[in-house]
Amino acid sequence: MYDDALRFHDHFVERIWGGRKLASALGKDLPDGAAIGEDWLISDHGSAQSVVAEGPYAGMTLRALIERDARAVLGSHAQLTVHGRFPLLLKLLDANDVLSVQVHPDDAAAAELGEPDVGKTEMWHVLQAEPGSALYCGLRSGVDAERLRDAIETNALEELLVRFPVDPETSVFVPAGTVHAIGAGIVLAEIQQNSDLTYRLYDWGRVQADGTPRELHIDKSLVATKFAEGRQGPATTLSYPVDGGVCEVLAACRYFAAERVAVDGGNVQRESGGRSFHIVLGKTGVLAVTVGPKGAPHPVHPGEAVLVPGEARAYTLEGEGSALCYYVPDLDADIRRPLADAGHSAAEIEALGLGAV
Numbered sequence: 001m002y003d004d005a006l007r008f009h010d011h012f013v014e015r016i017w018g019g020r021k022l023a024s025a026l027g028k029d030l031p032d033g034a035a036i037g038e039d040w041l042i043s044d045h046g047s048a049q050s051v052v053a054e055g056p057y058a059g060m061t062l063r064a065l066i067e068r069d070a071r072a073v074l075g076s077h078a079q080l081t082v083h084g085r086f087p088l089l090l091k092l093l094d095a096n097d098v099l100s101v102q103v104h105p106d107d108a109a110a111a112e113l114g115e116p117d118v119g120k121t122e123m124w125h126v127l128q129a130e131p132g133s134a135l136y137c138g139l140r141s142g143v144d145a146e147r148l149r150d151a152i153e154t155n156a157l158e159e160l161l162v163r164f165p166v167d168p169e170t171s172v173f174v175p176a177g178t179v180h181a182i183g184a185g186i187v188l189a190e191i192q193q194n195s196d197l198t199y200r201l202y203d204w205g206r207v208q209a210d211g212t213p214r215e216l217h218i219d220k221s222l223v224a225t226k227f228a229e230g231r232q233g234p235a236t237t238l239s240y241p242v243d244g245g246v247c248e249v250l251a252a253c254r255y256f257a258a259e260r261v262a263v264d265g266g267n268v269q270r271e272s273g274g275r276s277f278h279i280v281l282g283k284t285g286v287l288a289v290t291v292g293p294k295g296a297p298h299p300v301h302p303g304e305a306v307l308v309p310g311e312a313r314a315y316t317l318e319g320e321g322s323a324l325c326y327y328v329p330d331l332d333a334d335i336r337r338p339l340a341d342a343g344h345s346a347a348e349i350e351a352l353g354l355g356a357v
Helices: 062-068 070-074 107-112 145-153 218-224 331-341 346-350
Strands: 011-019 036-042 088-095 101-103 122-129 134-139 161-165 171-174 180-182 186-193 199-202 238-242 245-252 257-271 278-291 298-300 305-308 314-327
Touching: 011 088, 036 305, 062 070, 088 278, 101 218, 107 218, 122 245, 122 257, 134 171, 145 199, 145 218, 171 245, 186 278, 199 218, 238 257, 238 331, 245 331, 257 278, 298 305, 331 346
Parallel strands: none
Antiparallel strands: 011 036, 036 088, 088 186, 101 180, 101 199, 122 171, 122 186, 134 161, 134 180, 238 245, 245 257, 257 314, 278 298, 278 305, 278 314
16 A cells, blocks of 8 residues: 655754754755754654655645554554554754763563553664764663662762764663663664653752753662663674675664665665565765666655555665664564674674664
């Protein structure tokens, strides 16, 4: 039913830590005077519904498309969440100021805590970074719940975090249960489970416009944090050849795969086999996304995204530039097999995050 790429309107969200770089860096038409922290590009969430921007389905929400024909949107392998929602949520973030130190629950912890959303495993890819900017991902070795609570109460939490500098090629996989924060001066793309659950442990002493601090969620954070198995630092990526180019796998788990594909003036054929939708986000240059042999090309500039429906078995990236591609993988067919065929070891492949829950 859905035989072409779908483009949606941006949904901008003001945040206390937001800024204006989505306009200056990516050309977004932001509301006047607003400190925009997030641009929800692909969303089927109660907080924001993506609306089709053009074509025969213009004006329809992603939710309406799913209700009309979920299999056509998702593909044969990707599944709706337990709440009947599209499984992923794609955002752009402008961290003009540092975000809070936070953690997201996994599916089991979210259910245990009676939350309305599923858990939230996510992955970041830095698009722009000011000199000296940094990310925080993971706790230092030996930190337990008691030590974490003590550090929060004594304003010493930063000393327990793994901090590292970043550049516009940095990728970070953040499984649910990992304590993390995004530093100031960074614009990044974030793919995540379709969830808006965030527990704040620490907010750097920041206050809101009315002079009050934002709410912390320390007890829930301690339930959600995975002390013994947390990941730390930036991701190590792996690549394999695809028709017309190279695919670099940035992260992969049962919820999503995140890949970077570069096109050098030609075209790259992507085969999904109808297993999953693919979200294509422009990173550099200008690429055209064409679905099927008779489809029209859809230009994708940096910061723009299109959704290739799951029933489309293949699409083409053409031009000169690079794109980030996100989908729900069959871990054996889409990740393990092509990477093993390219000579990567089983240990390297599993380290991408395949075992994350």
